[in-house]
Amino acid sequence: MPKKPVSLDGKRAASALRGAGPPEEVGKPVLFLTPSLRTFDGRSRILPILTEIPDPLTTITYGTWISVSGETAARAGLRDRDEVTVASGDWKAVLPVKVQPGLPGGVFVVYRDMLSAPPVRTDPRTGGPVDAIEGVGITKTGKTVGIPILSGSFSQQGRGLIPDPVHLDEERRHERWTLYPEHDHKEYRWAMAVDLDRCNGCTACVAACHVENNVPVAGKTDHLKGREMSWLRIEPFYEKGKVEFLPMLCQQCHNAPCESVCPVFAAYHNPEGLNVQVYNRCVGTRYCSNNCPYKVRRFNWWQHRWPTPSDRMRNPDVQAREAGVMEKCTFCIQRIRAAKDKAKDEGRKVRDGEFTTACAQSCPTGAIVFGNILDKESKVYRLSHSDRAYRVFETLGTEPSVHYLRGRKP
Amino acid sequence: MNRDESAMGIADRYAKVDRDVLAAMKRPGRLYLAGLAFTALLVVIGGALWAYQIRSGLGVAGYTHPVNWAIYITNFVFWVGIAHSGTLISAVLYLFRARYRTSFNRAAEAMTVFALMVAGLFPLIHLGRSWVFYYLIPYPTQRQLWVNFRSPLVWDVFAVGTYFTVSLVFFYVGMIPDFAAAKQHVAGIRKRIFSVLSLGWKGTEKEWRHYGMLYLFLAAFATPLVASVHSVVSWDFAMSIVPGWHTTIFAPYFVAGAILSGTAMVITLVVPLRKAMNLHEYITDDHFESIAKILLFTSLIVSYAYIVEFGLASYGENVFEKEAFRYRALGEFRYLTWAMIFCNSLVPLTLFARRLRRNTTFLLVVSLLVNVGMWLERTYRPTYVEVGISLGSFGLFFMLYLLFVKNLPVLSISEIKEHL
Numbered sequence: 096m097p098k099k100p101v102s103l104d105g106k107r108a109a110s111a112l113r114g115a116g117p118p119e120e121v122g123k124p125v126l127f128l129t130p131s132l133r134t135f136d137g138r139s140r141i142l143p144i145l146t147e148i149p150d151p152l153t154t155i156t157y158g159t160w161i162s163v164s165g166e167t168a169a170r171a172g173l174r175d176r177d178e179v180t181v182a183s184g185d186w187k188a189v190l191p192v193k194v195q196p197g198l199p200g201g202v203f204v205v206y207r208d209m210l211s212a213p214p215v216r217t218d219p220r221t222g223g224p225v226d227a228i229e230g231v232g233i234t235k236t237g238k239t240v241g242i243p244i245l246s247g248s249f250s251q252q253g254r255g256l257i258p259d260p261v262h263l264d265e266e267r268r269h270e271r272w273t274l275y276p277e278h279d280h281k282e283y284r285w286a287m288a289v290d291l292d293r294c295n296g297c298t299a300c301v302a303a304c305h306v307e308n309n310v311p312v313a314g315k316t317d318h319l320k321g322r323e324m325s326w327l328r329i330e331p332f333y334e335k336g337k338v339e340f341l342p343m344l345c346q347q348c349h350n351a352p353c354e355s356v357c358p359v360f361a362a363y364h365n366p367e368g369l370n371v372q373v374y375n376r377c378v379g380t381r382y383c384s385n386n387c388p389y390k391v392r393r394f395n396w397w398q399h400r401w402p403t404p405s406d407r408m409r410n411p412d413v414q415a416r417e418a419g420v421m422e423k424c425t426f427c428i429q430r431i432r433a434a435k436d437k438a439k440d441e442g443r444k445v446r447d448g449e450f451t452t453a454c455a456q457s458c459p460t461g462a463i464v465f466g467n468i469l470d471k472e473s474k475v476y477r478l479s480h481s482d483r484a485y486r487v488f489e490t491l492g493t494e495p496s497v498h499y500l501r502g503r504k505p
Numbered sequence: 506m507n508r509d510e511s512a513m514g515i516a517d518r519y520a521k522v523d524r525d526v527l528a529a530m531k532r533p534g535r536l537y538l539a540g541l542a543f544t545a546l547l548v549v550i551g552g553a554l555w556a557y558q559i560r561s562g563l564g565v566a567g568y569t570h571p572v573n574w575a576i577y578i579t580n581f582v583f584w585v586g587i588a589h590s591g592t593l594i595s596a597v598l599y600l601f602r603a604r605y606r607t608s609f610n611r612a613a614e615a616m617t618v619f620a621l622m623v624a625g626l627f628p629l630i631h632l633g634r635s636w637v638f639y640y641l642i643p644y645p646t647q648r649q650l651w652v653n654f655r656s657p658l659v660w661d662v663f664a665v666g667t668y669f670t671v672s673l674v675f676f677y678v679g680m681i682p683d684f685a686a687a688k689q690h691v692a693g694i695r696k697r698i699f700s701v702l703s704l705g706w707k708g709t710e711k712e713w714r715h716y717g718m719l720y721l722f723l724a725a726f727a728t729p730l731v732a733s734v735h736s737v738v739s740w741d742f743a744m745s746i747v748p749g750w751h752t753t754i755f756a757p758y759f760v761a762g763a764i765l766s767g768t769a770m771v772i773t774l775v776v777p778l779r780k781a782m783n784l785h786e787y788i789t790d791d792h793f794e795s796i797a798k799i800l801l802f803t804s805l806i807v808s809y810a811y812i813v814e815f816g817l818a819s820y821g822e823n824v825f826e827k828e829a830f831r832y833r834a835l836g837e838f839r840y841l842t843w844a845m846i847f848c849n850s851l852v853p854l855t856l857f858a859r860r861l862r863r864n865t866t867f868l869l870v871v872s873l874l875v876n877v878g879m880w881l882e883r884t885y886r887p888t889y890v891e892v893g894i895s896l897g898s899f900g901l902f903f904m905l906y907l908l909f910v911k912n913l914p915v916l917s918i919s920e921i922k923e924h925l
Binding site: 149252317320321322352354355356357358359376377378379380381382384385386388390392393396397398417418419420421465491 | 535561562563564568569570571573574628629631632634637638640641650651652653656657658659698741744745748755828
């Protein structure tokens with residue numbers, strides 16, 4: 096095939112997109128049946144692990160729901176988990192409500208895979224275009240239905256998880272002193288850079304992490320209690336009329352609050368800058384999780400099982416955790432070990448980009464970069480020293496090894 | 506002491522004290538056995554539920570993410586708190602030469618020991634893997650693994666361990682002369698056990714002098730533990746960076762709270778004890794009035810701590826802290842918070858009235874409310890397993906207490922004689 100050069104006229108594209116936003120309010124109530132990120136039109140429902148991975152816009156895992164805009168919900172007195180009957184003509188469905196920021200008033204959204212007999216024709220090959228049903232009626236049934244909404248808040252609540260770019264400089268440098276000797280990193284200090292401007296919230300990283308690290312499938316009952324097991328989560332924040340996604344994983348802090356409180360050194364700092372969790376030393380006081388400002392530690396409330404055939408999916412390089420121990424993101428330590436072993440056999444140091452973590456590997460936009468920050472030639476070194484870089488809760492002095500990048504200096 | 510009795514010779518009066526106190530150790534009544542059976546049943550249920558929890562995983566408790574510490578830690582703090590007032594009454598009041606303590610001290614010391622036994626179970630019940638609890642104890646291992654002395658939980662192990670040892674020794678030493686007195690009034694296996702426990706006590710001048718020195722030393726040793734142990738327990742929270750916990754007021758707040766709940770527990774135990782065992786002569790309304798004053802005083806300290814906590818959060822500019830306290834006062838669990846303030850701060854204010862301080866029924870009601878209030882200090886929705894295990898702990902405590910009142914002298918015979 097002959098190559099054809101294409102180019103994008105940025106200015107014209109921007110002016111064309113500027114007017115393309117959704118309307119504030121629609122006349123008649125309209126229901127959109129959209130493909131879902133996780134199963135498209137429902138064809139991927141055969142992979143039950145996908146239901147364990149939260150939908151990034153709502154952070155719901157299991158079950159069905161209808162997304163209702165904030166204004167419509169306020170007008171109709173609807174709250175999250177209220178059950179409603181959606182009807183159009185002689186078709187109707189009963190679904191719980193999820194109040195969704197960013198939707199124009201009068202617009203309802205249901206993922207197509209949630210309805211067994213949707214009132215529209217679908218193209219079996221592609222799943223069809225987005226279908227809309229105008230003039231739907233919505234009535235409360237009076238019941239509430241438990242749907243696992245994993246996010247505690249769609250707002251940053253003024254906590255500055257994704258700080259305003261103009262404040263980045265103030266956030267960055269805080270004087271700190273300690274009574275304890277500094278950690279000494281000789282050859283490697285593993286770090287990560289996450290470019291939030293590249294992240295589109297697709298959650299492929301979450302799925303990849305689940306599979307790579309034998310993260311147990313907690314199931315609906317536990318999710319309803321807020322006991323998710325995922326080591327990595329995508330936090331959507333709806334602010335100023337737009338959504339931003341923050342992938343949150345163990346920040347592998349340099350001064351980790353989890354390490355100092357563990358009575359048995361199960362949470363310990365390894366020479367390569369990782370907060371290692373020693374599973375067979377852990378007694379399960381859960382003090383580390385209490386003290387983690389990022390809330391990324393996961394406790395094994397049960398002995399999780401992998402019923403056949405899901406046991407074949409298990410990664411043999413990663414230990415399965417027993418009931419009563421804490422676990423969390425390890426920066427894919429098994430991959431680090433494999434890469435170091437290979438480098439040792441070949442009598443050299445691990446090269447930048449030679450391997451990466453499961454989340455970084457699966458990221459379609461290349462938003463996640465992993466590497467050795469002691470190597471000044473590495474990509475992660477360059478990104479973490481960019482003027483766009485910041486770390487979450489810099490004021491706490493935890494000095495995370497995960498650097499987020501966002502915005503540009505004005 | 507009425508006129509007839511003061512007319513009696515000193516030997517007769519001593520004999521009467523022996524008789525009265527040891528009468529409590531007679532063959533138990535039906536009510537006592539029913540109470541014992543009931544508390545034993547609670548212990549069995551609690552134990553079975555713990556076994557179920559170990560088998561199934563901590564998921565059967567109501568914990569979730571990020572609520573990692575809940576009812577079991579509440580129980581731990583509550584029971585350690587109860588233990589404190591026992592020491593306060595037995596050791597601190599001894600150092601102050603407060604004579605009214607004589608009527609309470611044995612009951613209070615027993616309470617300390619049993620409450621610590623119950624308290625010590627809860628950190629184990631709370632663990633994800635209870636069966637490896639010994640990792641928390643520093644012992645030499647081949648792998649040279651040591652405990653992390655930076656963790657407040659390790660300080661806890663030491664604090665509570667020391668406290669239990671000292672309390673137990675103090676309790677036992679105080680009873681040595683009483684064992685000697687009691688062995689003359691019982692027969693059979695009991696006599697043999699009491700003989701061994703009395704360590705051959707004869708009551709000579711030299712023995713009393715040594716005894717007095719040891720008792721004073723132990724009292725002086727136990728007194729600072731009241732402040733230090735609960736301060737260390739409070740540091741489990743205060744040393745973390747959780748909003749609402751990370752505050753310097755926690756140590757004095759916990760100590761005052763401990764004495765408040767413990768004093769309430771002493772009243773809760775002694776009011777029925779006095780009635781059931783007919784000890785009105787030895788435990789008088791004056792004694793209760795003095796204890797009620799301690800209750801009132803510590804309640805005022807605790808109320809002050811509540812005000813300071815909310816005050817700091819409201820004028821501080823920390824959004825996390827503000828939200829934590831807003832949630833406490835107005836959130837989902839606001840009823841519990843307000844009930845707690847009612848029980849711990851408002852109800853004890855009635856004790857400013859002297860008439861109410863001397864009314865034991867009223868005191869019992871107040872102290873029960875304070876016990877409830879202190880327990881409500883932590884907010885949470887428990888499952889049946891947690892409720893069962895908590896009830897089991899109360900069962901264990903009261904079962905041990907019932908066994909104590911029938912098997913050991915409930916009042917300090919030697920001290921009562923001293924004051925005759």
